[in-house]
Amino acid sequence: MVNFVVSKPENRFGFALYDFLEEVDSSSLLLSDGVADLNYGDIFQTLKKGFITETFDGIDYMITPNSFFQSNSEMALQMYRKILSLTRGRTLDLYSGVGSISLFAASAADSVTGVEVVQEAVDVAERNRENNEIENVNFICADAAAYVKENTGKFDTLILDPPRGGMEQKMLKYINEMAPERIIYMSCNPVTCRDDLKLLEGYNIDFLEAYDMFPQTPHVETLTLLTKK
Template identity: 30%
Template sequence: MQCDYYDAGVCRSCTLMGRPYPLQLSGRVQHVRDLLAAAGDVTWLPPVESPEADYRNKAKMVVGGTAEEPTIGLLDRTGRAVDIRGCGVCTPGVRAVLPVLAEFIGTAGLTPYDVAARRGELKYLLVTDSPDGRVMVRFVLRSQEALPRLRKHLPALLRRLPQLEVVSANLLPEHKAVVEGDREVVLTEASTLPMRVGDHVLHLRPQSFFQTNTTVAAALYRQARAWTQELGPASVWDLYCGVGGFALHCAGEDRDVVGVETSPEAVASARLSAREAGLARVRFEVGDAGSFARAAPDVPELVVVNPPRRGLGAQLGRWLEASRVRHVLYSSCNATTLASDLAAMPSLRPRVARVLDMFPQTAHQEVAVLLERD
């Protein structure tokens, strides 16, 4: 893939840009295999490839410049705002709305936040594109000051962009290196973006996590479902379940599935998807994965874990190692912490694994591993 921003030195976020895709993929696969070599003999399935471009369904864009001439993109190493609204790894649906949003910033008088001066209102634009062409836009603001103007001009924006399903304002008053705050104000009638992935429609609320690459996410869920069908467990836990992708795809007529997630917004979305799919034996709970596992009176036949980059954590890892759980399906976005977690659970041996290329043009990797107790 060729990128003008990368070639000009404007953006170097995609660290492997310009390297032939087959070499990128083989390098990621070898890196993961090297990290997991100490875990023993593993059957490696062929890696899941991704489109090289147009794959990111979510853009987290820094807003700089002025309301009349905003930049939508990132801050460079000097703190200067850089416009990359034509970023080629974002989906066409994301790219299509950014020029209109740039005009809207001026119309609504949304002054971009000046990091150095610590003044201004609009910090970020967070844009998510669904497989059906519907879009969610979140304006990350420093305060409520701009909310009346957002509401006033929103009808005109919706006329310009009829594909907008959800529009919200996220309030981030603190001056710190985070992308969003705790409070969300939904400005449209709809509050969830339907994301059709595999056999299910997953409902994404503004503060819910979702996989960045929809095509590869569908392949990940298909792989999880195939392994689950092969094992045929009567009971499954999906820990760190997010909006329920693994739980819903691993469901079966004779199978009890429980999803656990700390985010109430994500759990509300997962419950809606389960109701729409008519999955009466799938339920979701708000809670900490480790606390849920330690307090449960019994253990399931299969545990699915999809932790954040930091991995499982010591408590859940110790619980899994000491438990009677026969199989664990571990989906990891960080093979380094995956290797550490496997080392802490020697009774659960990797049986089969697969690299899924969720992030082309970067060194990041996604790997799914099926573990079986010795």
């Protein structure tokens, strides 16, 4: 999938993309007219297809231009298999994107609730759930911190996969109050992950593994299992 984020709702590429479109599965034009350097925006033209599909251990994921999906599929699959092996009981998957972890971990859980703030991702997650005929998962479009504040005490396993900026401080306070038995924390930022782990005071770190999700860069993805003291 290759998308172009442009500042005016016009296709000025004309025939320049003709050969290029032969080479890709999906391409869209997205509008973002602010000054920020963004990789998402309002889809105003689909040049080709508008989505791609990735398959992990028999689960098909539809991925659209504005919804997050791990870019390194091989490493993501290793991490999801590990998460599956650690998941138990009623499970809450915060920052669930297109439902990749929620759907993958569903077979080990009694139920999974995925919470994601981007409506497009939640709609795709729901389609992914239906397409894969997985019954014990539901998706909610909400801010993760607001959801956790309102829903304390209902979950055995908490899965966290926040954006690079990490989690808000109030979120860590709500998680301590919720006190799930185990927390599976996937992070693409070891610095914010370290800071967050320090504030999850009621938990032991059972293990922390690093995965080379972004080869040839200084970035690394980590997976941590925390269990209640």
